[in-house]
Amino acid sequence: MSFRLRLAVFLVASLAILQSVTAVLVYEVTRRQVVAEGKRQLAIAGTTFARRLDDVSARVSDNVQVLTLDFALRSAIAQRDRDTVRSALRNHGRRIGAARMLLIGLDGTIDADTQEVSPPERKFPFTDLVEGALEKPTAALVAWDDQVFWIVVVPVHAPALIGLIAASIPVDEVFLQREQEQSVLPKTTELALQNSNGNWVVVARANAGSGLAGQLLAEKPEYPEKPALIEAAGREYVALATPLHTSRESRPIVAVLGYSLDEALQPYRSVAVTWAVLLAFGLVAGLLGSVLIARGVSRPIEALAATARRIASGDYRPAPPIAQAGEVGELAAALTNMAEAISEREEHIRFQNAHDNATGLMTRVAAEAAIQQMIDVESGSGGSLLMVALARLPEITKTLGHAISDRLMRDAATRIRGPAGAALVARASDSEFLVWMRQAGQGDAIALSFRLLDVLGEPYREADLAIDVAPAVGIALHPLHGTQASALLQRAEVALFAALGADEPVAVYDPGADPHRPERLSLMSELREAIDRRQLQMHYQPKLNLATGAIDGVEGLVRWQHPKLGLIGPDMFIPLAEETGNIRRLTRWVLATCIAQAHAWDLRNRRFRFAINLSARDLDDPDLPHRVGELLAIHAVTPRQILLEITESAVMGKPDAAIRVLRQLADLGIDLAIDDFGVGQSSFAYLRRLPVRELKIDKSFLLRLAMGAEDRTIVRSIVELGHRLGYRVTAEGVTDQTSLDYLGEIGCDHAQGFFISRALPPDAFDAFLAASPWHRENLLT
């Protein structure tokens, strides 16, 4: 929940709660007041009603009294003329609104009655009224035949007291309504009498259907004497049961007066509606106000949050000015200070990152970026990148420690800066500097290189030390050798490498000599697949036995039929395989293929000795002898049929482990041959330790055999020496008949070369053999 929302909810909720509590309080107070008012009014109404009945009785009794003074009536009564009396009573009863008129004798018997009742009542039931009426007119309510009447009894004098006239006026709904119209009674008035069972029966109600009396007097003869709050027919009333003055002989009668709370509250309802509208307005205003206030608070905070995010992403501009004092303003100021502090510190870190501590020069990464930027800006114009190495530095560091090599590098940097002039000088690695010459060609670069070699050639002197650093420079040219700084760096590095090995320690990058060309990398990865996908083939070059004049051996040579590049020679991919560690797989494949081929030819009665080349790396594989033995066993090929060739350099300086592998192979009965004999650092002393059975004279001697006497001497010497030491000797690279003849003369054992045949796939080999003058069956034993 956002701050804004929370504030709004809080304000609106408190307003609503406050208003609700107030509303409840006001309602309760009002209601209590209304109830109190209702009680008061009912108390008044109860008294008023009773008094009103007295007034009525006075009026009626006056009327009846006037009637009793009627001489004719008096005379009729005195003379007991009953019919006359009855008709006169009826006549007068109509006048005063009485339902029934009676003439009652002094003994309480009914002498005349305007109402025909059967059986005729003998005794007037309300003796107390008669009793009282002897002295003066009496009046009271009575419950008579389950109706309520107002009975007035008036004495009749003629001139002495001769009887009483009773007038019975029904107190019914009409009566109540008339009283109501005169505003004496509350709207809800009911009359109830208690019947003989003690239950209350409503006999008249002024307001039909309120059910008030039923509620108030329900199921009990007692009734509350004080105004009570009751609910009837879904409305609330303050109700009061007022006992009415009745004849002693009558069952009790009560008037139930109701004060409707709903009606009393009616005027307040409009107030409530007004209040609700005001509350609604208040809520809306509160909501708007709180949103505005919250916005005033949260806007700057949101702005500051945005600033903080911006700072996080590296934009250190100060926070937008916030026209607010207090906490938010302080926060804004703090944020601005923080941004400045971070900015300064970052600047410092960036500088440190981009510069070498020892020399104060740019680091390689920074220099690369700077060079790239220059290249991008000055596209088209050339440039030269010089990589300057102090070749002996690692050695110096190891011997004299880092401190001195740091001082040496600092000194070297100073020396380089002199000739470099405006060129960019950076430290490329521990022992290397790089110099970027803008808009400089190869000539400038080489010139600078030599000047650098001059200044760096002077030994570094410290105390009694004079240290020669052996500088070298590699040069890469832009855009000739690359358009990217990183490429130029790499190429310059390659050139530097070349320079380190050369007499002249300056080299310009030579794409042809670069063993690190990118296409080699792709071949490396493809070689693995080539083995799996059978893109490799074995070709076989025949070896001619010069003593027998027959082909009795072959050299297995692997070929790579590349799907895009075509046939690739082993010179190209064997070093790759060695570098990438694929050579063991390749060797195994070659061994398996050759041995399988030997077996195949065996079956066709063509037995050859298979010469198979091993890599120096294969000698690190202690499993090799075991593997070869397995292959021989599988294909039922005798070990003598296998001749494993290794170069001198492969065995020179090898640890004993490699020699152990060779011995194990020899122990299997496999012959070993030294390949390319005569061009390496041949050491017979070393050779003696190896179980070698054959020497292969390097083809470089054979190429000029026909012409040069020197080479002939060398070849003959090797053959003779080999034979004396017990080695067979094979000459490779025989290209003409003269050479072949000569080899035969000097007793060389085997000859091999294009003159006899180039290496051929198995099928072509069969064809060649068939047509060959050197073909013999099964010469090998």
Add this chain to the structure above:
Amino acid sequence: MRWFRFATAVVYICAPSAPAGAAGLGVRISDTRGNAVSDAVITVAPQAAGSVQPAPTPATRVIDQKNETFIPYIEVFRPGDKVVFHNSDNTRHHAYSFAPARQFEFVLAPGESSTALQLDKLGVIAVGCNIHDQMITYLYVTDAPHVARSGEDGIAQLSNLAKGEYDVRAWHPQLRPGAGVDSQRLTIADATELKGLTFTLSLLPDPRLPPDRERAGY
């Protein structure tokens, strides 16, 4: 104690006026509240029927109508006596009676007197004026040998009572119907005896007074 005091009062009142050798009776009449009751008629009749006294000479008594009032309120008559109504007012009066003992009607102009009306039957004849409701008088016709009316002090005196047993009755025009004892037994043993009796009567209000004082203005 009240009784004792009353008794001494009776003796005090009766003693000086009682003739020697004749027994006397003092009757005190009071209402239920103890107030003295005037205009009560006390009749004393011997129980033995045989001692009938010779009828006295018939008399004519006048009931005057003055200030819209019959005067007196009660008049005692012997059977055969006559009554004459005289109008002393400036207004007419319409005297009437519906009493079974004697019914009549006279309209009397101012200063006029009615004819003498002989009253033969025993009984009470209530006479009213049809014009003035509050006017009423009672003609008490009795043959009892001793009759007396109570005065303002509520005392009726009777004398010359011979020895013997008597019934003493009290009557009053305002007697409440069907209420109270109105007959007492009296024994005179000595001719010089002075007796005292008390009647307590339950009475209705005086009909001559307006029932409601508030309306007395007209």
